[in-house]
Amino acid sequence: MPILYHHPMSTASRFVRLIFAEYGFQAELVEEMIWEKRKDFLAINPAGTLPVYVDDNMRTLCGATIISEFMDETSGVLKRDRRLLAEDPFQRAEIRRLTEWFLFKMEQDVTKPLVRERIFKLQMTPEQGGGAPDSKVLRTARNNIRQHMRYLAWLAGTRKWLAGDRLSYADLSAAAAISVLDYLGEIDWSDAPQVKEWYQRFKSRPSFRPLLNDRIRGVTPVPHYADLDF
Amino acid sequence: MPILYHHPMSTASRFVRLIFAEYGFQAELVEEMIWEKRKDFLAINPAGTLPVYVDDNMRTLCGATIISEFMDETSGVLKRDRRLLAEDPFQRAEIRRLTEWFLFKMEQDVTKPLVRERIFKLQMTPEQGGGAPDSKVLRTARNNIRQHMRYLAWLAGTRKWLAGDRLSYADLSAAAAISVLDYLGEIDWSDAPQVKEWYQRFKSRPSFRPLLNDRIRGVTPVPHYADLDF
Numbered sequence: 001m002p003i004l005y006h007h008p009m010s011t012a013s014r015f016v017r018l019i020f021a022e023y024g025f026q027a028e029l030v031e032e033m034i035w036e037k038r039k040d041f042l043a044i045n046p047a048g049t050l051p052v053y054v055d056d057n058m059r060t061l062c063g064a065t066i067i068s069e070f071m072d073e074t075s076g077v078l079k080r081d082r083r084l085l086a087e088d089p090f091q092r093a094e095i096r097r098l099t100e101w102f103l104f105k106m107e108q109d110v111t112k113p114l115v116r117e118r119i120f121k122l123q124m125t126p127e128q129g130g131g132a133p134d135s136k137v138l139r140t141a142r143n144n145i146r147q148h149m150r151y152l153a154w155l156a157g158t159r160k161w162l163a164g165d166r167l168s169y170a171d172l173s174a175a176a177a178i179s180v181l182d183y184l185g186e187i188d189w190s191d192a193p194q195v196k197e198w199y200q201r202f203k204s205r206p207s208f209r210p211l212l213n214d215r216i217r218g219v220t221p222v223p224h225y226a227d228l229d230f
Numbered sequence: 231m232p233i234l235y236h237h238p239m240s241t242a243s244r245f246v247r248l249i250f251a252e253y254g255f256q257a258e259l260v261e262e263m264i265w266e267k268r269k270d271f272l273a274i275n276p277a278g279t280l281p282v283y284v285d286d287n288m289r290t291l292c293g294a295t296i297i298s299e300f301m302d303e304t305s306g307v308l309k310r311d312r313r314l315l316a317e318d319p320f321q322r323a324e325i326r327r328l329t330e331w332f333l334f335k336m337e338q339d340v341t342k343p344l345v346r347e348r349i350f351k352l353q354m355t356p357e358q359g360g361g362a363p364d365s366k367v368l369r370t371a372r373n374n375i376r377q378h379m380r381y382l383a384w385l386a387g388t389r390k391w392l393a394g395d396r397l398s399y400a401d402l403s404a405a406a407a408i409s410v411l412d413y414l415g416e417i418d419w420s421d422a423p424q425v426k427e428w429y430q431r432f433k434s435r436p437s438f439r440p441l442l443n444d445r446i447r448g449v450t451p452v453p454h455y456a457d458l459d460f
Binding site: 046047059061062063065066069070073074089090092093096097100101105151 | 276277289291292293295296299300303304319320322323326327330331335381
């Protein structure tokens with residue numbers, strides 16, 4: 001069976017797991033601790049990033065953007081109204097723009113620093129950069145959440161799904177990021193009714209269930225993490 | 231005419247200018263100083279990144295990845311053996327992987343810090359973060375060049391073009407990055423014969439000429455910058 005190297009707290013990995021699940025595509029999940037810089041893993045993906053897909057013929061696809069484009073070309077194109085990228089080039093560009101936003105901009109501003117400080121540093125040795133969370137980094141990332149939640153509220157409030165009338169990669173990438181932050185209790189839902197309504201709708205999809213079963217050693221999720229009605 | 235917001239020392243902007251030139255696609259170039267965080271520009275691209283394309287109907291495309299995918303869908307697909315992305319999904323993935331490598335990994339490790347320290351900080355006010363270059367940042371970035379040049383040498387030495395037999399986005403993105411570094415005199419060509427041979431071949435393409443005419447206020451390029459035979 002093909003393999004997907006991933007980490008449960010990696011937004012990009014969750015995004016690809018959601019695509020696979022929406023398209024009914026099977027892959028074996030293998031957890032990779034990227035900070036260990038394993039030689040065998042770097043031989044597959046010199047950039048050292050997650051997720052990485054390896055098929056039965058050892059052909060590899062490195063990174064969420066590349067895997068998502070590949071999935072569109074090989075699966076999405078056959079799915080008609082269940083395709084997660086649009087047909088129109090400008091609409092495709094809007095979906096890609098939002099997907100980049102959640103996978104890279106929000107990742108850099110919010111998700112990556114919070115996950116690194118609160119999860120990865122617990123699992124790293126001191127030589128790998130492990131230790132106590134840096135409170136300044138946490139503060140900055142938490143300040144940045146607000147701006148991203150406002151943008152998400154605007155998208156969720158003006159469109160049926162984040163990029164328009166149809167479910168798309170934009171929703172999958174946003175839900176991937178939000179679910180990581182929600183696991184950590186970093187989302188204030190009382191303040192975000194429109195985002196909550198959108199996320200509840202997404203959370204009840206069968207594709208999302210495996211993500212709600214993810215558990216990280218030493219870090220329990222908030223009590224409502226797996227509740228569809230929170 | 232459509233507009234391309236760009237900066238002459240932005241690898242991603244150069245990459246898109248090369249695509250446009252290879253495909254004979256016209257756009258007016260408008261220089262954007264992203265550190266000024268202009269409101270009108272952020273309204274077009276909230277992520278604040280370059281390049282940004284705006285067509286005659288004010289439809290926008292933000293960022294090199296999105297513009298390059300759009301160009302493939304609307305122009306590339308018609309170009310047969312001059313298409314800059316392949317037809318086979320795995321080969322497309324390899325081209326995209328290398329393009330990401332040069333536009334993001336090499337950018338982060340080498341190009342972005344060198345350009346920021348040596349060019350942008352000269353043009354920024356102190357409030358914007360301007361000032362003298364940070365010698366520690368320069369040293370780290372220069373150390374990282376070696377590893378990237380080794381990888382490039384391996385690619386150039388084992389393949390006709392960087393991603394295989396045909397010119398592709400991989401070559402355009404690599405040449406975009408190398409040309410920025412070469413402008414700044416950061417490439418030691420005596421040490422990289424295979425990369426030099428590939429770059430010379432690329433440099434003589436008509437699409438490359440406009441980039442060789444770029445000049446930055448206050449920073450003269452190395453004498454060989456525009457020479458096809460250096």
